[in-house]
Structure formats: C-alpha cells, structure tokens
Amino acid sequence: MLAFIARRLAISSLVLLAATFIMFVLVALSGDPLADLREQSTPQAQAQMAARIKALRLDVPIPVRYFGWLTDLFRGDLGVDKSGHAVSSQLALATTATLQLVVIATLLGAFIGIMIGVVSALRQYSSFDHGITFAAFVCFSLPVFWVATMLKQYMAIEFNDWLRDPVIPLWVIGLVAVFAGLVWASIYKGRWKGKLTTFAIGFAVTAVVLYALSASHWFADPGLGFPFILVVSLAAAAGASTLVAGWENLQPMYAALASAGVGALLYQPLQPVLSDANLLSILGLALLTIVVSWVLGHTLGGLLRRQAIPLAVFSGLLTGGLIFVDRILQAWHSYTVSVRNRPVATIGSETPNYSGDFWHVSLDSAMHLLLPTLALILIGLAGHSRYSRASMLEVMNQDYVRTARAKGLPERTVIIKHAFRNGMIPITTILALDFAGVFSGAVVTEHVFGWRGLGAMFTKSLKEVDPTPVMGCFLVAGAAIVIWNMVADIAYAYLDPRIRLS
Amino acid sequence: MTLNTEHAEPTAAPQGMAVTARTQRQLVTRRFFRHKGALFGLALFLFVFVLAFTSIGFGPLPGWWDKPWTGSGTILDRGRPTLSVIPEFLGGSGIHLGEHPFGQDNLGKDYFALTMRGAQISIIVALAIGLVSTFVGTVIGALAGYFRGWIESALMRLTDVMITIPVLIIGAVVGQIAGNLGPYFLALMLGVITWTSVARLVRGQFLSLREKEFVEAAQAVGTSSRRIIFKHIMPNTLGVIIVSATLAVSSGILLETALSFIGFGVRPPDTSLGQLIQTYRSAMVTRPWLFWWPGIFIIAIALSVNFIGDGLRDAFDPRQNRVRN
Amino acid sequence: MTTSKQGVHIGRRLSDSKRPGETEILKVENLQVSFPTEDGLVQAVRGVSYTVREREVLGIVGESGSGKSVSSMAVMGLLPKSARISGSIRYRGEDVLTMSERKRRGLRGRKIAMVFQDPMTALNPVHTIGDQLAEAVLAHDLIPRKDALARAKEMLDLVGIPQAEARLRSYPHEFSGGMRQRAMIAMAIINNPDVIIADEPTTALDVTVQAQILEKLLEVKDAVDAAIVLITHDLGVIAGMAHRILVMYAGKPVEIGEVDQVFARPRMPYTVGLLGSIPSATVSGERLQPIKGTPPSLINLPPGCPFSPRCPLADDQCRTAEPPMAETESGTQLAACHHWSKLAEATDPTAFFRTNSETS
Numbered sequence A: 001m002l003a004f005i006a007r008r009l010a011i012s013s014l015v016l017l018a019a020t021f022i023m024f025v026l027v028a029l030s031g032d033p034l035a036d037l038r039e040q041s042t043p044q045a046q047a048q049m050a051a052r053i054k055a056l057r058l059d060v061p062i063p064v065r066y067f068g069w070l071t072d073l074f075r076g077d078l079g080v081d082k083s084g085h086a087v088s089s090q091l092a093l094a095t096t097a098t099l100q101l102v103v104i105a106t107l108l109g110a111f112i113g114i115m116i117g118v119v120s121a122l123r124q125y126s127s128f129d130h131g132i133t134f135a136a137f138v139c140f141s142l143p144v145f146w147v148a149t150m151l152k153q154y155m156a157i158e159f160n161d162w163l164r165d166p167v168i169p170l171w172v173i174g175l176v177a178v179f180a181g182l183v184w185a186s187i188y189k190g191r192w193k194g195k196l197t198t199f200a201i202g203f204a205v206t207a208v209v210l211y212a213l214s215a216s217h218w219f220a221d222p223g224l225g226f227p228f229i230l231v232v233s234l235a236a237a238a239g240a241s242t243l244v245a246g247w248e249n250l251q252p253m254y255a256a257l258a259s260a261g262v263g264a265l266l267y268q269p270l271q272p273v274l275s276d277a278n279l280l281s282i283l284g285l286a287l288l289t290i291v292v293s294w295v296l297g298h299t300l301g302g303l304l305r306r307q308a309i310p311l312a313v314f315s316g317l318l319t320g321g322l323i324f325v326d327r328i329l330q331a332w333h334s335y336t337v338s339v340r341n342r343p344v345a346t347i348g349s350e351t352p353n354y355s356g357d358f359w360h361v362s363l364d365s366a367m368h369l370l371l372p373t374l375a376l377i378l379i380g381l382a383g384h385s386r387y388s389r390a391s392m393l394e395v396m397n398q399d400y401v402r403t404a405r406a407k408g409l410p411e412r413t414v415i416i417k418h419a420f421r422n423g424m425i426p427i428t429t430i431l432a433l434d435f436a437g438v439f440s441g442a443v444v445t446e447h448v449f450g451w452r453g454l455g456a457m458f459t460k461s462l463k464e465v466d467p468t469p470v471m472g473c474f475l476v477a478g479a480a481i482v483i484w485n486m487v488a489d490i491a492y493a494y495l496d497p498r499i500r501l502s
Numbered sequence B: 001m002t003l004n005t006e007h008a009e010p011t012a013a014p015q016g017m018a019v020t021a022r023t024q025r026q027l028v029t030r031r032f033f034r035h036k037g038a039l040f041g042l043a044l045f046l047f048v049f050v051l052a053f054t055s056i057g058f059g060p061l062p063g064w065w066d067k068p069w070t071g072s073g074t075i076l077d078r079g080r081p082t083l084s085v086i087p088e089f090l091g092g093s094g095i096h097l098g099e100h101p102f103g104q105d106n107l108g109k110d111y112f113a114l115t116m117r118g119a120q121i122s123i124i125v126a127l128a129i130g131l132v133s134t135f136v137g138t139v140i141g142a143l144a145g146y147f148r149g150w151i152e153s154a155l156m157r158l159t160d161v162m163i164t165i166p167v168l169i170i171g172a173v174v175g176q177i178a179g180n181l182g183p184y185f186l187a188l189m190l191g192v193i194t195w196t197s198v199a200r201l202v203r204g205q206f207l208s209l210r211e212k213e214f215v216e217a218a219q220a221v222g223t224s225s226r227r228i229i230f231k232h233i234m235p236n237t238l239g240v241i242i243v244s245a246t247l248a249v250s251s252g253i254l255l256e257t258a259l260s261f262i263g264f265g266v267r268p269p270d271t272s273l274g275q276l277i278q279t280y281r282s283a284m285v286t287r288p289w290l291f292w293w294p295g296i297f298i299i300a301i302a303l304s305v306n307f308i309g310d311g312l313r314d315a316f317d318p319r320q321n322r323v324r325n
Numbered sequence C: 001m002t003t004s005k006q007g008v009h010i011g012r013r014l015s016d017s018k019r020p021g022e023t024e025i026l027k028v029e030n031l032q033v034s035f036p037t038e039d040g041l042v043q044a045v046r047g048v049s050y051t052v053r054e055r056e057v058l059g060i061v062g063e064s065g066s067g068k069s070v071s072s073m074a075v076m077g078l079l080p081k082s083a084r085i086s087g088s089i090r091y092r093g094e095d096v097l098t099m100s101e102r103k104r105r106g107l108r109g110r111k112i113a114m115v116f117q118d119p120m121t122a123l124n125p126v127h128t129i130g131d132q133l134a135e136a137v138l139a140h141d142l143i144p145r146k147d148a149l150a151r152a153k154e155m156l157d158l159v160g161i162p163q164a165e166a167r168l169r170s171y172p173h174e175f176s177g178g179m180r181q182r183a184m185i186a187m188a189i190i191n192n193p194d195v196i197i198a199d200e201p202t203t204a205l206d207v208t209v210q211a212q213i214l215e216k217l218l219e220v221k222d223a224v225d226a227a228i229v230l231i232t233h234d235l236g237v238i239a240g241m242a243h244r245i246l247v248m249y250a251g252k253p254v255e256i257g258e259v260d261q262v263f264a265r266p267r268m269p270y271t272v273g274l275l276g277s278i279p280s281a282t283v284s285g286e287r288l289q290p291i292k293g294t295p296p297s298l299i300n301l302p303p304g305c306p307f308s309p310r311c312p313l314a315d316d317q318c319r320t321a322e323p324p325m326a327e328t329e330s331g332t333q334l335a336a337c338h339h340w341s342k343l344a345e346a347t348d349p350t351a352f353f354r355t356n357s358e359t360s
C-alpha cells in the first residue's frame, strides 16, 4: 500500500508539472503584460518597463521563462505580479476561502447526491425515481452563474427582508407540506393504502412543524433546545439502527440509543465548556465522542459488535453535531444585529473586520458560505445522483448480490454490505474527476458573490494580463486537484482489494 | 459429451452484414422515437433553433421579426415584456406577442431580437465545440485505445494532464487569447481543449473491442490497422461517439455562457446568451426580464440536448433499461 | 458427519454414496413463471412438477432457455420482482410461496442452498472468503464470529482447499476458478442444508476441474445428508451422478424417470435426440446427431407440442394438441408425447433422428 501511494505521488507530481507547463505557455500567449506601459512614453514608464521585463523575464523565450519560474518555485518563491508585489501573500488569503468552498461543496454534493442516487436506484421506476431523473436533467442544464444570481436575489435579499417578520404564509406551508408528502409517498414501496398513509404523515408532520416555526417566530431567533436534541437524536439513532441492523436483534439499537442518550444528557453540563470553545476543543470533543461511543458499542453490542460500534459512533457524532448547531444558533440573534439584520450574506467570504468569539466567527463564515455552496451543490448533485444510481443498478444485477440473497441474508445487509460497498468503487473515480469541475464552478460563483478567492484573483489578473498571479492561482488549484485525485485513488484501492493487493 | 444442438448460424456474407447493419439502425431509430424524453428534447431543440434563426434572420437571410438586435428605440411601458400567453377567457390579456415580447433594455433595444441573436451565437458555438471536441477526442481515444505501448501511455498521460486543469480556467485563458478573433474561432479553440471525456470513453470502447474475436481475426489475416479501425471498430463505437457528442454540445453551451459571463467568451459587439446575462445582471431588480429570458434559453438548449443524448444512449445501449428487479 | 478422505481420489460414484430416503423434502407442483417484457409476456416456466426425496440427486437437463434456471430460482425465491409466479413449492409440506418473507429467508441458505454456474462472478470481490462464508452462518444463527469462522475453515477443509486457515483471509481474486467453486460449495453446505440446488456448477470450469468438483459435490452431499438438484447440459454427468432425471423443453418437463430407465428406454423424442447426441457404444463410428432447429420463442407459443417443428414423429395431432405428462409403460417414468408408444416399439429410437438428418 505504501509503495502504491509513493508511486501515485510521483505520477501526480509529474502530471502537475506538465499541466503547469501547458498553462504557462497559454498564459504567456494570452497578451502583452507591457501594454499599459507602452502607451505612455514618460521616462518613469520606461524605467517601470525595464523593471517589469526583468521581474517577469519577458526578455527570454517562453520555455526559458518557464524554467525560470519553476526554479523560483522550487526555492519557494512564487514570483511577483506586474506591480512588483509578491504573489504568495495574495494567494494565501485567496486560497483559504476558495478551498473551503470547494471542499465543502464537493463533499456535501457527493454525499447528498449519492444518497439520492441510491434511493432512486432501489426504487427504480417509482415516481420518486422519475422525479429525480427529471430534476437531475434540469440540474445538469443549469448554468452555475444563473443559479448563483437567482440564489442571491431570491434566497438572500428577499429572505433577509422576510426575516424581519418571519411568518410563513399559510399557502406556502400547504404547498411545502403537500410536496413533502408527495416525496415520501413516492419513496414508499407498496400498496395504495400505505402510500396514502405515508403521504398523510409526511404532509401533517411538515405542516405542523412549519406552522409551529412560523407561529413562534422561530426564524427570528432560532435554536434547537434540549428537548428537541434529545428527541431527534434518539429518533435518529433508532432509525439508523432499524435501517442497518433491523428489529430482530436489538443490541445494536441499544448501543446506538445509549450513545445518543448519553450525548443528549450532556447538553446542559457542556454549555459552559462550549462557551469558550475553539476549533481545537471542538475537535477534541468530537474525538472523545467517538471513543465513548466506541466503548458503548463494544460493551452493549454483544455478538453484533460489528454493527453496533459504527451505529453508536454515528449516533454519538450526530448528537454532538446537533449540540454544536444549537450552540451556534445561540449566537444568531446577536450576529444578525451586528450585520444589520441581513444574516444571509451575498458578498465576500466574511464580513470585513468582523470580530467575535468562535461561534460568531463560525456563524459568519457559515452564512457567507451558504449561498455559493448551495449553488455549487445544486450543480454537482445531478452528476452524483445519476452516476450512483447507474452504479447501484449495475451492482444490484451482479451475481454476487444474488449469492448474498441466496445465503439468506436480510435485504438491508445485501444492499449495505454487498451492493453499496461495490457500487461506491466507480463513484470514487467520478468524485476525483468532479473536483476540477467544482473548481470551474467556484470561479463563476466567486464572480457572482464577490468573493476575493482564487477565482476572483485569477479572473482579475488574467484580464489585466498579469501572468504570475494567474500561474499562482492555477498552481494552487492544480495541486489541490492532484492531491484530491490521489486521495480518491487511495480510497479506490482501499475499497477494491483487487487493486490494493496487486 | 455435451448436449449440442445446432443453431441457425447467420452467414457472414457481405449482404448479410448489410442486412444486420440496417436492422441495427432501424432498431436504434425505433428505440429513439419511442423515448418520450428524447422526443421532448428534439421538439424543444428544433423549436428554439427555428425560432432563433428565422426570427431575426441569419447572415444574408432575412427574418420575420421587424426589429433589429442592434438598434435602440423608444421605451414603452418601462420596457416590460408584452408577450402574453394567458387566453382572455382565463382572465389574461390573450395570446399575442405584442410590440416587444421580451421587453426592452434601458436603451430601448428590443430584447427579443437581442435574445435571438444571443441564442444564434450560443447555439453555433455550442455545436462547434461539440463537433471539434468529439473529433479530437475520438482521434485521441481511438489511437490510445488501439495501439499499445508508448502511443497509448503518452496520450493517456496527456489526458491526465488536461483533466488536472479545470475547464473554465484553461477556457478563460484560451478565451483571452482567442476572444478578439470572433466567436467562431473561440468555439474552435474551446473544442480543442475539451476533448478529454470523449477520449476516455472512446478509448474504453476501443480497448474492449480490440480484444474481440472479429478484430483478432482481421489482424490474423493481415488487415491494415487503418482498415481495422475504420471498418471494424469504429462502426461499433459510433453509439458512444454520438452520445458523447451530444453531451459535449450541452456542456459546450454551459462553458461558453459561463466564459462570456466572466468576460472571457464572446465579446461585444457580438453577443451571446451568457454575455447578455453578464451585461444586464445589475438590472436584476429593476428589469428582471433582462435576466430571465437568456437564462431560460440557455436552460432550454442545454436541457433539450441532454434529453436527446439520453434518448440516444438508451437507443444505442438498451441494456440499462432491461426489466429486472 | 463424515470427513473427507485424504489422499488420492478414486472416482467416487453414486453407488458409493448413501441411498435416498423416502421422505419428500421438496415438492414442486405446476410451477409457472412468466416475465412481462417490452415485447410481451415471456412464459419461461409453464407447469413444472417434481419431487426430491431425502439424499436424492435429481438431474435436470434441457437446452439453453428451457427454464431450468428460472424454475430453480423460483424455488430459492431469487427471481426479480417483476416475475409472476404461480403453482406451489413445498418444503417438507409447507408452501414457500405463501410463507412470510422472514420465514422464507430462514429457509434460504439454511435448508435450501444453491451453487451457481459462474464462480468467477458469484463471490463478492471486496470481502474475504472467510467473511463471506461466516456471513452465511451468521445470517441464520447468532453465534460469535470466531465460531462462524471456525466453521468456515472446517468447510474449506471439507471441500479440499489446502491451508484453509490462511485461505479464509484471501479475496476471491486470489482463488482459481475451481477453488472458487469449491468455496461456493462450502458456502452452500455450511448450514447443513436439506437440498442443494446446483445450477450448472461446472460449466464455467476447466474440463480437468469439472470432475473433481462433481465428485466433491457428491462427497459433501453425504457429509451433510443433503439432496441435490443438479442442473446441467451434460447427460454424461447425469448418468454418473443422478438417481432421477427431469428433461425440460420450452419451459415444461417433457420426461421424468429413473436415470437407468430413461437412458435405456426414452419415451419422448426430444430425450431420444439428446441421447442420440451422446457418443455411445451402439452408434460408435457414426457422426453425432444433433437435433436440428431451435427451440420456440417463449412469447406467443404456438398450439400443439412445442417440439413438433423439430420432431421426426410429428403429425397433425402433435401440431394441434399439446401432450400432457402421462405415465408410460412403467409407472415411475412419465413422458409428454402423443406417440411414446412408437418409441417403445422401435429397437433403436435414435434411428429416427439419424434417418431424419440424413435425408434432410
């Protein structure tokens, strides 16, 4: 495995090197960096021109220039832009914002897309499947910039206006509830009676929840609260155990419930700890949760430990996540006040000069990430749901799935252990290919939302015929893509022993 | 000692081949025209295509729409669209186009004519990108898939390298180089850089077909590589090529409009759908229709092409659609 | 439980293994399966009936597409959901078709196990052999994983995989085809089933390995006291391995009886044709005589005997009325043919096919 990673690393570096060469040549051909100075004939301009020619090595042929750039790069010097500023300092700022956006959008998009794709494969030819297929086609055909602009107009500006008096009109509640009911009913597999019941439950739950949220002005000062966290985490633990382990043997479910329960009961005691949290302490808490859940799963799981431990860990982390969200929402009210009641941000990746504690700063980045991420997810969803659907359908028809059924395994084990595990193998490849696509999307999204990230830096420098920053941006993006591809390759090898062991 | 029954073997005579080829094509056509999505896509695409090219005319050809896409005019009703599709008996104002069906911009330009011009350019550019990238991708994929050794590894490494560069980034650089030379040259250049997915698919097909008996048989009797590629393998890859060509067209239109939107695609005085959205983006609040119409046309074109592609895929490869489970 | 004999194998024969008992384990009655497809309703199985007794080996033969796999998949409950199934399938008297899904799952892999045709694809490539074997035990009994793995090792030993302990940790791609099929057999017998359905277990294997696998199948059958339903294209295998034979044609049984009976006195022209394609002592030196033509499409079957277009004895009656399964001169042998008595009169029934193929 180590040799595999080393070989992969070497290949990736060579690929990145070649890519920088192609880009370097193209960027060098894209215009004359001296154009702005040529128009003026003052002595200063002459001097500036000479300085720029020297700094950008414009006096040597392009390949030589490339090797100069490369040599500097290996010395850790990314070069200077037209006006002589170091590119690396600009890049540092831009990189964080963009990478955050791209990674979050890719992971979320892949996760949601795969879930949808799997469900739609398991319910092939159902109305859910048809609906998703159609929606995916529409998403495939959406221009990112158009979606982003729409989101900015309707999700942000009008949503912020609405937040002043967050009452959901009854007809909206009705429509949303009908839609939710239809979605649930379309997933339900069975007779009409069951479908109708599912629809009714889905409709009623959605309507009641929305009505309660609206009536209590929840959106003005949102929060979850202890009872909510307790109920939801227990319900999620029970639901996940039902899906994964079933009702025949209850040890895994007990483990999951215990883990969720312990987490929820710690809600109150944790509050003081959380109030002066930082990233490190949050990660520490997450680690602690995993350890405790693991122990719970191990002791309570009995003979079904192998199912109980992941379930307990999942339930523990989920409960922790809910407590985290609750705490971050506690900062909501003061945050909205500090941004003049316009919490959904439309410009930039953070409020300029904003300062506050961990929760306020996190909330600030989250609100800035919200819309760009949403736009990118919407675009990425389509691909992932289509590919995972196709992959699952393919796998479900394989002989080994039939063998698994012939052994008398319950259908959920057949799907999770045999079909899903294999179905994910080709998805890792798609995930790798998709990452570059998300970068493309990010360039456009940054343009719409006025982020000062890599994309903006890239477009601005390219327009101004400033080659070094353009190359700097590409270098970071290309490196991120290459590393991501490598991770995907390693995941592939991990999932598929035929690759791992050869 | 195996049970052995004789089956009617189809004779491999030349006429026989022709017969199977035709029936194959008929089968594909039949499956395509049975595909509801594909028919919807085809109808939508033809509608947009005919509308865009007949309304304001194209080149020397005159159109039936009386207003030019360049001139400005007096602004009527604050430039609101006059198109109405709700009949009077439903409480609307009847079905008619009106003076400016898509409204006017702040200078009084007729937005219908402008959108049609944008659609023309975007369609041409998308088709050209699709055509060029499919051609380049097919050549590269076929060479890489058919020949072993250094040709394959060199071409595949090149593909790996190209995949590492986000399309929009290299597209923007290419757009910066080619943008001033007009939309057609831009399309050509964009086609030259977006061949990777076609190449991968075609290579995959070639790799598996190369191992098939009929190819090995042809090689055994000394048929030339060129003949094997064009006579034996290419016809069997046609499905994949056609399907990826449609996908290339739909991603082509999204690429062109995105590039025009960030300023590296079609430049004024030419216009395209993405360029229109960029120009009128700031008017989103006061004149939202200036934003809506080009967006709707982009989606309509991309969506129709995607549906056509899906129908073609099912028609060429009905395997996925078998009734199982 | 007997353990496998070590050392060199001297071909194991049916007569060496335990005699069948009297208890009926599996009783299939008038099983019908059809699939709605774009082109119409495919009637893949049109009324199959058979019984399998304790420790008995029932061979099923028939051309490709005659419904052998579909009928056995119906017994296992592995058909796609689109399949329409009717008739009854009784396991020790209980109809599995009307059973609750959970109860049915309890039978699958525990009481009725299956070995599939292609061992290259039948094992999951991403899990170890040991895991896949242990899983078969754990699907039915809640026991420690360690014990399940120990059981898996025992089974690998039994089917003759060397270094079973180490092999538990191997992945399928590290096994040869023959080893994979042995592992499949181990998986089938791991829960001591009553019936093993083996669907062409050796078709995908090397000729040299085929005999070993079949012998192993007979051997483990005695080890776990199971009956076998053996689906094959190879009449030679049936001759050496089965107590009774069921011949299928176009989704229907056309002849059933003791192997010796049917091989000596076939009473259905299709069976005769099959036997005629075996090089045997009586026809040595002559060319094999394959049956001309192809089986009918299973959509819109024409009336009459489905074999009539290919049958040398076909007449108008054959083309209008489909013959039912009926007793022949011996009560244990049933055949579906209007003219079985003509075959009884002939000294060498295969001669019908010879003259037929020589003149045509």
Ligand SMILES: Nc1ncnc2c1ncn2[C@@H]1O[C@H](COP(=O)(O)OP(=O)(O)OP(=O)(O)O)[C@@H](O)[C@H]1O
Residues within 6 Å of the ligand: B323, B324, C035, C037, C042, C043, C044, C062, C063, C064, C065, C066, C067, C068, C069, C070, C071, C080, C298
């Ligand atoms: N899911 C399905 N949908 C439609 N038709 C099917 C399906 N499964 C099987 N069939 C059809 O049922 C018929 C019987 O198939 P089956 O697999 O039982 O044949 P078989 O006797 O096992 O043949 P072979 O010797 O090739 O294994 C075939 O014509 C096949 O096309």
Ligand code: SF4
Residues within 6 Å of the ligand: C268, C269, C270, C305, C306, C307, C308, C309, C311, C312, C313, C314, C315, C318, C323, C336, C337, C338, C339, C340
């Ligand atoms: S019934 Fe007639 S056609 Fe059918 S097998 Fe008997 S003789 Fe032949």
Ligand SMILES: [Mg+2]
Residues within 6 Å of the ligand: C068, C069, C070, C199
């Ligand atoms: Mg079969």
